[in-house]
Amino acid sequence: MIRGITLFICTECKKVFWAPDVEYDAMVYSVPMPCERCGSIRTMPMKLDPFHSDKLNPNKPLEKQLCYYSIYESIWKRIGRPDIDGTADEQYRTGMMFLNGEAWSMRNSEVAFYWFMKAAKRGHAQAQYQVGAMLDRMRYRYKYDKYLEEPPFCCTSYAEGTVYQWISKAVGQGLPEAMCYLGNMYRIGNSVEKGFEKAFEWHQKAIVSGCVESEYALGCMYERGEGVQPDLQKAVRWYEEAAKQRHVKAQAACRRLKE
Helix, strand or coil, X not given: CCCEEEEEEECCCCCEEXXXXXXXXXXXXCCCCCCCCCCCCCEEEECCCHHHXXXXXXXCCHHHHHCCCHHHHHHHHHHCCCCCCCCHHHHHHHHHHHHHCCCCECCCHHHHHHHHHHHHHCCCHHHHHHXXXXXXXXXXXXXXXXXXXXXXXXXXXXHHCCHHHHHHHHHHCCCHXXXXXXXXXXXXXXXXXXCHHHHHHHHHHHHHCCCHHHHHHHHHHHHHCCCCCCCHHHHHHHXXXXXXXXXXXXXXXXXXXXX
16 A cells, blocks of 8 residues: 555545555554544544555545445445444454454554444444453553543443453353453452452363363463462363463473473
């Protein structure tokens, strides 16, 4: 894409516009650019490859230029419809695309959070887990209270749920990675009172669903005697289970304990 140019699409009026003097490789928006037509802040950044972007003329309507490209058609099919929200699963997948910078989306965690929150409110377990995990990470990356006041892609809805509450909602739907996350929260005392026994309990529950991270965590807890009596044999057993699934730290722990 042309350096210094970022394209946006408005989810309200479908206007496509670009913001000059924004470096593509260093996208820094915590909130999106307002729409040129309707002023809405519900706009999303678009990613185009150089083959497409080099042919764009900023002095001509972008919608007409982009309509010839399949990438624009793909975006239009996703969000250029009256019901742009889609299903909860579509909202979650849109969030994952922005979180990972996949396909047509530019990597942007704030936009990802916006879509995760929409899906989470509709009861999507994986989205609830992502909301909780992202809220947890935001506490360390931002001046939290100030960040919570910045609409619309931040946690203006913090009052609707804390880290613990969102993770617990996902746990209540049986999501193994959420159980593992909750176990780690209790293990280190993150957002909850530290408790090795509860941590051990949640990691055991996550293992039933085949959570490799919890298998590794149990190995660590047996080795260190966290919430249980130290037992190197059981520690090795759980490290080996995780190592079978190519968990790098578990493989290293197995080699260390077997030397």
